Amino acid sequence: MRRKLLAGNWKMNGHRAEATALARDLAARLASGEGGCEWAICPPFPLIGTVAGAIQGSYIAVGAQDCHSAPSGPHTGDVAAPMLADMGCAYAIVGHSERRRDHGETDEVVRAKAEAAQASGIAPIVCVGETQSQREAGETEAVLARQVETSVPEQPVAGLAVAYEPVWAIGTGLTPTSDEIAAALASIREVLARRFDSATAERIRLLYGGSVKPANAAELWRIDGVDGLLVGAASLSVERFWSIGRSCPDS
Numbered sequence: 476m477r478r479k480l481l482a483g484n485w486k487m488n489g490h491r492a493e494a495t496a497l498a499r500d501l502a503a504r505l506a507s508g509e510g511g512c513e514w515a516i517c518p519p520f521p522l523i524g525t526v527a528g529a530i531q532g533s534y535i536a537v538g539a540q541d542c543h544s545a546p547s548g549p550h551t552g553d554v555a556a557p558m559l560a561d562m563g564c565a566y567a568i569v570g571h572s573e574r575r576r577d578h579g580e581t582d583e584v585v586r587a588k589a590e591a592a593q594a595s596g597i598a599p600i601v602c603v604g605e606t607q608s609q610r611e612a613g614e615t616e617a618v619l620a621r622q623v624e625t626s627v628p629e630q631p632v633a634g635l636a637v638a639y640e641p642v643w644a645i646g647t648g649l650t651p652t653s654d655e656i657a658a659a660l661a662s663i664r665e666v667l668a669r670r671f672d673s674a675t676a677e678r679i680r681l682l683y684g685g686s687v688k689p690a691n692a693a694e695l696w697r698i699d700g701v702d703g704l705l706v707g708a709a710s711l712s713v714e715r716f717w718s719i720g721r722s723c724p725d726s
């Protein structure tokens with residue numbers, strides 16, 4: 476059984492005071508409640524230390540939103556996976572569509588980043604997803620297959636997750652239907668089953684991300700094949716993020 480994962484991607488938002496308050500509040504709620512899923516917060520780089528401090532001793536993990544593929548070196552402005560491990564990161568999102576768009580990251584680059592994360596003991600959350608025009612052209616399955624084939628490392632570590640985030644569903648309030656999400660996740664699973672031995676393929680969690688909010692979370696958790704949710708805007712509010720986590724059927 477794959478334990479469900481709820482990960483909050485704060486993107487380029489937050490400052491120390493509010494980050495501390497949110498992380499502490501969430502940690503306190505989890506300490507007194509029954510958080511059935513695994514919880515993770517992925518703040519921007521400058522807030523990782525702040526969040527890691529605030530959640531220390533709690534069940535919440537901290538993650539990063541990216542990492543460089545090299546362990547160190549002349550890469551001004553970049554952050555290496557060993558640094559993130561040193562800060563206590565358990566996860567690193569790689570290949571988010573906003574990074575693919577803003578920084579021209581290819582599937583090959585994403586895979587190198589995922590491998591670098593793994594080499595530092597960090598579980599990558601590898602993001603894939605089709606654009607609106609690819610969906611309209613009936614290319615969703617082919618796009619996902621290509622992305623999963625190339626972006627996921629040859630030897631995925633135990634905690635690796637693949638996040639299905641349709642580009643057109645991110646920050647738009649739009650979501651695919653439950654059937655569309657189930658079909659996309661099934662097609663991703665097929666590729667994983669082809670690429671890896673069954674034990675390896677089976678332990679990879681598949682997350683859904685894109686306009687997840689308290690109002691649709693319960694339905695999303697129940698979709699066949701959903702092992703977790705990757706939440707953007709709604710993870711910036713402790714009430715909304717908490718509500719999404721509490722609607723996990725494992726809670």
Ligand SMILES: O=C(CO)COP(=O)(O)O
Nearest residue numbers: 484645646685686707708
């Ligand atoms: O990109 C996302 C998470 O990585 C989703 O963002 P929203 O939840 O804001 O649509």
